[in-house]
Amino acid sequence: MLIHPKARYKPYESAAGGWGSAKSVMEILWREQAFAKAPGALFKQNKPGGFACVSCAWAKPGKPHHLEFCENGAKATAWELTSLKTGPEFFMRHTVSELLQWTDYDLEQHGRLTHPLRYDRASDKYLETTWEEAYHDIGAQLRAMEPESVAFYASGRASLETSFMYQLFARAYGNNNLPDSSNMCHESTSVGLQESIGVPVGTVTLADFELTDCIFFFGQNVGSNSPRMLHPLQEARKRDVPIITFNPLRERGLERFVNPQSPVEMLGLESTVISTQYHQVAIGGDTAAVMGIAKALFEMDKAALVKGEPGVIDQAFIAEHTEGFTEFAAAVRSCEWDALELRAGLSRSAMEAAATVYARSERTMFVYGMGLTQHRHGVENVQMLVNLLLMRGNIGKPGAGICPVRGHSNVQGQRTVGITEDPKKIPVDKIEALFGFHVPEKKGLATVDACEGILNGSVRGFIGLGGNFLRAIPDTSRMEPAWQNLHLNVQIATKLNRTHLVTGEQSWLLPCLGRIEIDRQNDKVQAYSTEDSTGCIHGWWGNSEPVSEHIRAETSIIAGLALATLSGIERIDWEAWRGDYSQIRSAIATIYPEIFHDMETRMWEPGGFHRPVSAAERTWKTPSERAQFIAPKTLNEDPDVNPGPERRDVLQLMTLRSNDQFNTTVYGYEDRFRGISGTRSVIFMNRNDIVRLGFSAGDWVMITTAIEPEVTREVGPMQIVAYDIPEGCSAGYYPECNPLVPLWHHAERSKVPAAKSVPITLRKTLPSTEDLEHAVPDKDQIH
Ligand SMILES: Nc1nc2c(c(=O)[nH]1)N[C@H]1C(S)=C(S)[C@@H](COP(=O)(O)OP(=O)(O)OC[C@H]3O[C@@H](n4cnc5c(=O)[nH]c(N)nc54)[C@H](O)[C@@H]3O)O[C@H]1N2
Ligand SMILES: Nc1nc2c(c(=O)[nH]1)N[C@H]1C(S)=C(S)[C@@H](COP(=O)(O)OP(=O)(O)OC[C@H]3O[C@@H](n4cnc5c(=O)[nH]c(N)nc54)[C@H](O)[C@@H]3O)O[C@H]1N2
Numbered sequence: 001m002l003i004h005p006k007a008r009y010k011p012y013e014s015a016a017g018g019w020g021s022a023k024s025v026m027e028i029l030w031r032e033q034a035f036a037k038a039p040g041a042l043f044k045q046n047k048p049g050g051f052a053c054v055s056c057a058w059a060k061p062g063k064p065h066h067l068e069f070c071e072n073g074a075k076a077t078a079w080e081l082t083s084l085k086t087g088p089e090f091f092m093r094h095t096v097s098e099l100l101q102w103t104d105y106d107l108e109q110h111g112r113l114t115h116p117l118r119y120d121r122a123s124d125k126y127l128e129t130t131w132e133e134a135y136h137d138i139g140a141q142l143r144a145m146e147p148e149s150v151a152f153y154a155s156g157r158a159s160l161e162t163s164f165m166y167q168l169f170a171r172a173y174g175n176n177n178l179p180d181s182s183n184m185c186h187e188s189t190s191v192g193l194q195e196s197i198g199v200p201v202g203t204v205t206l207a208d209f210e211l212t213d214c215i216f217f218f219g220q221n222v223g224s225n226s227p228r229m230l231h232p233l234q235e236a237r238k239r240d241v242p243i244i245t246f247n248p249l250r251e252r253g254l255e256r257f258v259n260p261q262s263p264v265e266m267l268g269l270e271s272t273v274i275s276t277q278y279h280q281v282a283i284g285g286d287t288a289a290v291m292g293i294a295k296a297l298f299e300m301d302k303a304a305l306v307k308g309e310p311g312v313i314d315q316a317f318i319a320e321h322t323e324g325f326t327e328f329a330a331a332v333r334s335c336e337w338d339a340l341e342l343r344a345g346l347s348r349s350a351m352e353a354a355a356t357v358y359a360r361s362e363r364t365m366f367v368y369g370m371g372l373t374q375h376r377h378g379v380e381n382v383q384m385l386v387n388l389l390l391m392r393g394n395i396g397k398p399g400a401g402i403c404p405v406r407g408h409s410n411v412q413g414q415r416t417v418g419i420t421e422d423p424k425k426i427p428v429d430k431i432e433a434l435f436g437f438h439v440p441e442k443k444g445l446a447t448v449d450a451c452e453g454i455l456n457g458s459v460r461g462f463i464g465l466g467g468n469f470l471r472a473i474p475d476t477s478r479m480e481p482a483w484q485n486l487h488l489n490v491q492i493a494t495k496l497n498r499t500h501l502v503t504g505e506q507s508w509l510l511p512c513l514g515r516i517e518i519d520r521q522n523d524k525v526q527a528y529s530t531e532d533s534t535g536c537i538h539g540w541w542g543n544s545e546p547v548s549e550h551i552r553a554e555t556s557i558i559a560g561l562a563l564a565t566l567s568g569i570e571r572i573d574w575e576a577w578r579g580d581y582s583q584i585r586s587a588i589a590t591i592y593p594e595i596f597h598d599m600e601t602r603m604w605e606p607g608g609f610h611r612p613v614s615a616a617e618r619t620w621k622t623p624s625e626r627a628q629f630i631a632p633k634t635l636n637e638d639p640d641v642n643p644g645p646e647r648r649d650v651l652q653l654m655t656l657r658s659n660d661q662f663n664t665t666v667y668g669y670e671d672r673f674r675g676i677s678g679t680r681s682v683i684f685m686n687r688n689d690i691v692r693l694g695f696s697a698g699d700w701v702m703i704t705t706a707i708e709p710e711v712t713r714e715v716g717p718m719q720i721v722a723y724d725i726p727e728g729c730s731a732g733y734y735p736e737c738n739p740l741v742p743l744w745h746h747a748e749r750s751k752v753p754a755a756k757s758v759p760i761t762l763r764k765t766l767p768s769t770e771d772l773e774h775a776v777p778d779k780d781q782i783h
């Protein structure tokens with residue numbers, strides 16, 4: 001058995017948080033050489049007068065803790081405030097072809113971009129340019145191009161002000177091509193909740209966590225991806241609130257937590273048990289599991305009524321507020337326990353145990369993440385959760401509701417201010433009245449559509465407002481060659497990534513201020529705003545000096561590009577906006593008065609202000625003005641990934657995040673909670689599958705997608721790690737595994753790539769020395 005000496009797998013025994021977390025923060029501050037600026041900045045993170053964390057979208061409390069940040073937020077801060085720089089000299093030393101051989105980690109680790117750059121094909125290098133030249137030349141290219149052939153991508157980090165300007169720029173230019181990271185993330189939520197309860201967002205706020213008496217968790221890894229939520233969860237557990245988790249993996253943050261900010265817990269080795277029930281549902285088994293809980297509820301209800309006791313189904317709420325219950329009840333009745341058990345990978349008793357606790361509670365909330373949305377039936381998954389909540393009237397009352405945990409820190413807000421490919425979702429009349437231009441009627445391109453357009457040549461230009469599109473999308477090995485046919489590739493970014501390096505005919509790299517940096521315009525520090533996962537809008541500003549005097553604010557870059565591209569649209573005063581962001585906010589408030597009236601003052605209220613969420617008030621903005629029970633058409637969440645009982649060699653692969661990354665940004669090679677150290681080239685498998693398929697833990701394998709054999713989709717070599725995961729399921733890291741996800745393998749109704757259920761087969765391999773170096777980087781070099 002060949003195991004590389006530097007890769008280690010050792011089960012992690014400690015709770016989430018704790019000393020491991022503190023140590024990990026210190027390591028990244030050291031590595032980023034960020035001790036000068038970051039510790040001071042951390043005190044201001046998520047505080048009144050401070051900046052909003054650049055990491056996740058979890059809510060910020062009105063009365064923050066002394067240090068209102070988590071391990072991963074601290075890493076994100078250090079990553080942005082690094083004193084390392086990739087300036088023009090760096091690009092003089094390295095050709096683009098050379099940089100293309102680097103890992104994601106190495107590309108970003110070299111530090112912040114400091115100067116505007118233009119790709120020079122003759123020397124195969126990015127060369128320094130001026131902002132004037134960049135705006136002028138990009139504007140000229142855009143003017144010459146067919147507007148419908150250009151896509152305007154937004155990663156979910158840009159502020160409300162920036163996002164509002166950006167969507168106006170695209171629409172004034174002549175399209176609705178506004179793909180965004182949400183298209184790969186919670187679009188299943190936006191589609192599913194809109195149809196079920198008439199709003200595209202969750203109904204739960206932080207205050208509900210204080211009132212709830214039962215929490216369910218589905219497919220969300222709180223310990224790594226929204227660690228600040230561990231505090232309200234810990235508080236809830238102190239009140240003995242049961243937490244019931246459905247996740248194929250036993251995630252440490254969902255098991256136990258030590259608050260790193262509590263000296264008692266840090267010294268006393270006390271930890272809080274988070275989940276009181278942990279159900280290792282099969283990948284794609286949630287619809288069946290929730291159906292099983294619903295079935296158990298119906299049975300309990302019947303039994304109670306027979307005994308003359310009150311039923312457990314809230315008939316009064318259902319009668320007054322909902323529609324479709326009879327059909328839903330019939331669908332539940334038609335499901336047999338055998339089929340539910342098989343699909344969910346859980347026993348009937350497990351589903352009954354969850355139902356029993358649910359039936360006892362008065363105020364339940366359901367929290368969920370990518371484990372639900374990134375499936376072929378991701379939308380139906382979300383709607384199935386709503387069905388179960390509606391059965392007991394758990395939407396629209398304090399302490400209860402639905403809580404999607406969004407990803408990027410302003411991904412929900414971007415939608416609110418118009419980043420969407422669908423012009424029906426924006427107030428076109430108001431925009432046209434205020435700005436005096438015609439908003440194109442044609443629906444634009446979302447992420448999967450934009451990828452298809454790049455593949456078939458209809459998309460020729462791509463502007464990226466942050467993100468790492470070419471790494472985050474599915475089918476990356478097919479997409480990279482097609483991307484090179486782009487005529488224009490413009491990327492507004494803080495750090496170098498692979499999307500910048502796969503160049504088109506014309507490629508530009510425009511460096512921008514990070515969120516933590518002070519943005520001065522007209523000698524005044526400018527404030528920004530964002531909306532978190534609970535629909536709460538906050539004001540904030542940066543408080544560290546910018547890394548370079550040559551970088552510009554995103555708002556300023558968009559204004560520069562718009563001024564150089566558009567003509568005849570006098571009523572958008574880009575110049576005034578880039579100099580005073582309160583004017584942008586005033587325009588936002590004019591377009592969306594119900595949400596943003598008096599924004600300029602309200603955004604500074606402690607804890608921010610909440611946008612109205614009608615479903616939370618039991619006003620249902622659906623066509624029938626009732627909440628909808630929507631029965632799933634099938635229990636099989638991922639129809640194409642079940643190749644049939646004869647294909648026993650096919651496993652389902654979920655692609656997920658380690659504790660040491662933020663999406664495609666890899667901070668390091670330590671997935672502490674999962675016990676992985678020194679590598680990301682692993683595949684987690686059940687022990688029985690390893691033996692059954694003729695492998696041993698530690699073997700190196702190539703992974704191949706098991707559908708559409710005419711297209712080769714392969715990654716590897718990856719090393720097998722025996723792990724506590726249900727039989728037939730496996731897990732690997734995103735973005736390394738993205739070449740395995742076919743572009744068409746997406747949620748049917750939201751087009752979110754089904755990154756959590758890819759059918760795969762494995763083949764043993766012997767890695768070359770070069771493979772090994774890539775898979776298990778030399779830590780001495782990287783630290
Ligand atoms: N530190 C850090 N924080 C982040 C991010 C990050 O990369 N790093 N990314 C941000 C972004 S953009 C997002 S969208 C969120 C993502 O945060 P999450 O929603 O937590 O996303 P993932 O880590 O992809 O996977 C979520 C969980 O789904 C489980 N899972 C997989 N398949 C299934 C299934 O079929 N059913 C169930 N029930 N569970 C399943 C996995 O075991 C995993 O625990 O986090 C945000 N916050
Ligand atoms: N297989 C698989 N694929 C997935 C997922 C999965 O779970 N599995 N998850 C999906 C999800 S949920 C998401 S949200 C997407 C994420 O997709 P993206 O949002 O496109 O990717 P990120 O990795 O977050 O982008 C990182 C880059 O953003 C830039 N950046 C960072 N901060 C700033 C800033 O302040 N301004 C600007 N302009 N640029 C900045 C940096 O250059 C950095 O390299 O990936 C999706 N892809």
Ligand SMILES: [Mo]
Pocket residue numbers: 181184185186406407408
């Ligand atoms: Mo996301």
